[in-house]
Structure formats: C-alpha cells, structure tokens
Amino acid sequence: MSRAIGASVVYEDGTTRRFSDVGAALRETDRGRVELHYRYDAAAVPATRDETRGLWRYRALLPVEPGPVRYPLPVGDTPLVAPPQLRRALSVANLWLKDETRSPTGSNKDRATALILQHAMNEGIDTVSCASTGNVAVSLAVGAAAAGKRAVVFVPTGVAEFKLRLMLSAGATVLKVREGYGAAFRLSRQAAALFGWCDRNTGVNPFTLDAKKTVAFEIWEQLGRTVPDAVVVPAGDGVTLSAMAKGFRELVACGVARRIPRIVGVQAEGCQPIKRAWETRSTLEPVRPATIADGIAVGTPVCGPVAVRDVRESGGSFVAVADAEMLEAVQVLAIRAGVLAEPAGAAALAGLERALAAGLVRANEHVVVLITGSALKAPQHLVPALDALEIGADLHEVERALSAYVQ
Ligand SMILES: Cc1ncc(COP(=O)(O)O)c(C=O)c1O
Secondary structure (H helix, E strand, O other), X not given: OOOOOEEEEEEOXXXXXXXXXXXXXXXXXXXXXXXXXXXXXXXXXXXXXXXXXXXXXXXXXXXXXXXXOOOOOOOOOOOEEOOHHHHHXXXXXOEEEEEHHHOOOOEOHHHHHHHHHHHHHHHOOOEEEEEOOOHHHHHHHHHHHHHOOEXXXXXXXXXXXXXXXXXXXXXXXXXXXXXXXXXXXXXXXXXXXXXXXXXXXXXXXHHHHHHHOHHHHHHHHHOOOOOOOEEEEEOOOOHHHHHHHHHHHHHHHOOOXXXXXXXXXXXXOOEOXXXXXXXXXXXXXXXXXXXXXXXXXXXXOOOHHHHHHHHHHHOOEEEEEOHHHHHHHHHHXXXXXXXXXXXXHHHHHHHHHHHHHOOOOOOOOOEEEEEOEEHHHOHHHOOOOOOOOOOOOOHHHHHHHHXXXXX
C-alpha cells in the first residue's frame, strides 16, 4: 500500500503502538483500532480544482496505490447546498447541507466502498464482505458489481425490504442474521478471516474512516477553504462522525486550517449509546435499538468511544432526536431544500433544531448539516403533505384543481 506512511494501533486496553509498516498494522485489526498516517503538508491538499474527479483528488491523504484509478463509479464531490428557504425557516443565515444522497447508491457509504474496491482491484482480491444495517450492503453490492467483484453481505433479518431487493438485484450474496446487526458484524469478521475475503466492515477496516474523512476536505474547499463553526453529523457506529473529525484534524496538520469545527453528533432517542456515554462520562453501555432510522440503529457502536473523544476534543456535543422529528426533517428537507433523505439521512437536520433550541449551536454561526442517505431507497418513510388531485384532460378542470390546491 502506498501513500499511508505509517499507522498506529490503539489496543482494546487503551495502549497505542505505532507501525511504519502499514501492512503489519492492518494485521492487528482483530486486536485494536488501526489509524493511518500520512505526510502532512500543504502540498498534500490540492491547491486548485483539477481534472481528477471525486475523492481521488485527495489521494495524497488516502491509502491509494500509485497508478490510475480503476474503480468505475463516480464518488465524492457531492454538492454543498445553500438552501434559501430552509435558512429562512430556521433563521440560520449561514446554513449548508452537505448532500451525500447524490452518491451512486444514495449514501455516504459509497466513499468507503470506492476506496476498498479500488484496493481490491489493484490487489486482485476477489471477494469483499461486510455487515450492514442496509446502506453499506447496498453500496458494496452495487460497487462490487461495477468493479467485477463478489460481495458477501451480512444483514439483520429485519433489514428494510427495498434495500434488500437492491442488494440482491446487484447480485450480492446476502445472508440474513437472526440475532441482529451486532451478531452479523461479529460473524462477518470471522467469515472474512476464515475464507480470506477483504473485510470492508466499517470502523475496523481503517480505509472506511479515511474514505469518509474526504467529506471534511470537500466541505472546507466548498466553503472557500474555510472551516465552519459547527458540523452536525448522524451517528450509528460513529465512523462517519470520527471521519469528519479526522478530516478536519488532517487539514490542520497540513497547515491549511487553524482549527476544527465543533462536531454535534446526532443519535436516535431509541438508540443513543454514544450520547449516553458522552453525557455520563462512563463506558459505553450497549442498548437494544428501537428506531425507524435503520442507518443509526446500532446498539454496540464500533467507533463509539472514539466518537465520544472526537466530539469532546472538538468542543461539540451530542443530541438525540425522536423518530417523529426525523420524519418531520425528511419532509422539511424535501419541501424546503429539494433534498430527498431517509430518516437517518435527515437525522442531522432534526439534530440541528434540537441543538439550536438548547443553545449548542447559535443562529449566527456557519453550520454544515450532513445529509447521509437518500429517500429513494427508503420510500416507505415519505409522508406527503398533500394528496394529488385527479382530473380529466380539460383545462377548466386544471383551473378548478389549482384553486382547490391554493386553499
Ligand atoms: C443514512 C445513514 N446515516 C448515518 C449512518 C451512520 O453512520 P455511522 O455508522 O458511520 O455512524 C448510516 C450508517 O449506516 C446511514 O446509513
């Protein structure tokens, strides 16, 4: 592997060891959390927009081997939307939505999938596997199909029906695990080790963190190479959140930013183990998830303690939101910003409203809300505010219908 110039492994007992051989560090993923390091200087960050598309622009800060990128799907470069109506509705003049729903399979998981499949293509690895609450598996299934690889995905039996259909349609081998996501995660780790597959599991494969950190680089660039005051991020396993923090930390390490933003983590009221650990300053207690937001329904988060550390170090906070608030946020995003999000994908907007009410974010600050997953994969959660009117093919009927709509 190139680019990464070293790695540290943080073992379960909290001790850390540095490795200069990244391969050796990766072999430790069963015993600890691996973090990749690079040569940090201003030259590592692209100075201008160039020909290179998507997250590959940041390859000096990614574990990407030299040579052309072979992964075929376009990933990264998602829009940073300045939504005028939403800004007015929330009275936050400098609000942006980082819209990850525009990724190839409609979620931020496509960043990690791309980096791992690029690696698999370079190394001639045949099978890539993971556990997933839904979106990671769809992302891997579709990405593997595009890359000519085999995907084996482990999902909870209760996985959303439409996401399951997408995985199967893309030809993935899908195994539904009766005991839920936590058990699926452990089982997929064991199976990958036994069968020699590339383990794409979020958090334990350090590529996932590094791919997702590129969203911070893009936000910084899209804001004219400046850092916002706060970034609001949903948290399930906590990898998306920690990746955001790592991305901004690396910009500071490269000398192109002076500080990182406050990070506000958002969990579901029915599944908030990371928020609880942050609040009580105690170890993370696993919970049984009870939320419609499948993406953040993670009872034993892989990156939970790291997410707590990252939020604390950023001066940020956690909030929890009810399912009803997420559904409301789904609707608000659609109507006021034209962004179609699933509940977990809209959680951060619901979280922003909570954070504003609690004074954790101020209305005069520069705030970025991360929208992580598309409603197009979760249509069951779309509750239209109005019903359609049926008419005959007649202009008078159009006129009558329009006046009815106005009322
Ligand atoms: C739409 C969506 N949002 C947020 C998350 C949470 O990301 P993480 O597990 O990295 O915290 C997920 C994870 O699957 C997701 O699918």
